[in-house]
Amino acid sequence: MNKGSISMAVIRRLPKYHRCLSDMIDKGIERISSKELSETIGFSASQIRQDFNNFGKFGQQGYGYNVEDLHSAISNIIGLQHTYRLIVLGAGNLGEALVNFGFEKLGFQVDALFDNNTEKIGKIVHGVEVLDVNILETYMSKHPVDIAVITTPVKVAQQIADRVVISGARSIWNFAPVDLVVPEDVIVENVHLVDNLMTLAYLLNS
Amino acid sequence: MNKGSISMAVIRRLPKYHRCLSDMIDKGIERISSKELSETIGFSASQIRQDFNNFGKFGQQGYGYNVEDLHSAISNIIGLQHTYRLIVLGAGNLGEALVNFGFEKLGFQVDALFDNNTEKIGKIVHGVEVLDVNILETYMSKHPVDIAVITTPVKVAQQIADRVVISGARSIWNFAPVDLVVPEDVIVENVHLVDNLMTLAYLLNS
């Protein structure tokens, strides 16, 4: 399944389709046209049809799309039929917040938190144990990790990234305000909170 | 200062320029060409010059850019010469994490947290008091709020958004997994964590 040809613009719209269709299922809506979906989601009907047709034919002329089928198709395109194993580096407020967020319902399962603070090590957060970061490599040699979540202070973020990459993490979800350097086969998704705030500041003045 | 003509693509690169130039100042680098900056930041030299020239002429032919001057110019373009007043709605782990993040160094000052949990109300988090969300309107009638940060559960996010908008918040930094409906003069910046995770999932399978 090589999907390298799909543009990031399309990929980043997939979660919004997923969310919107989930809402429609909850509301009992069974069928939807690209025009109706357009009004709810804010993308043009044309773009919606183009987006879907990157992955196959999910609709029916004269009818539209079956909401459940489309939702299920998009879940599979995103890869939500699989479970992903996460570890969180840094058991501060942010690390704890992420464990409590409820991602496991979507198949993102946090297996462990890591910290270097002896007061935190051994603590259980939402059913997940805080382990000593000294045993990170030992842990990772025994447990596969799909996504390593970095919530450490910025000054140690790169060295933690190096360690999880060497130990086999396939991707990094980075919350530290730094652009990590990683091998090209490792995927990095950044949440640059400071950048978001600066964007807001700019827009407030324009 | 109407900057409505600048594309969002450019605006969202500004914080990265800011961060990169801050790093260069820390390293004692005094001057930089668009070509050198390109190698560090990963944007093309051509794009860098195009981006800057949206706002004015900051370089010198044959020389390049003075790092301190450029950094200071970009700070002003973003609007970092001002202080922004924030309130955080929801004093859970995420709300606390945001208060502790250190945004105040950049001029983003959290004045209060709000929650409806009586166990949390009155608590002081990193010097910021947790107030009863029942007094939100009273508080906002006395204190201007530039950015209302929503870290509440998704089911109350829209109603909290409505309340802060009516009380005069100019913008919302939203962490709840919902697309808020607000008047068009209110700016919303979303941090859709679930969307980020789904993007990672997609990329892990492609």
Add this chain to the structure above:
DNA sequence: TAGATTGTTAATCGATTAACAATC
């Protein structure tokens, strides 16, 4: 002055929108 590098215009590339034939 000669070399270097910007500011800016022109060319290219990619993404979005419009249009419509296919077909349910």
Add this chain to the structure above:
DNA sequence: TAGATTGTTAATCGATTAACAATC
């Protein structure tokens, strides 16, 4: 069948890259 709406091609729009004259 007639109406509706997709899938898909063509047109447009906008963003990025290339090129180069201006100039420090």
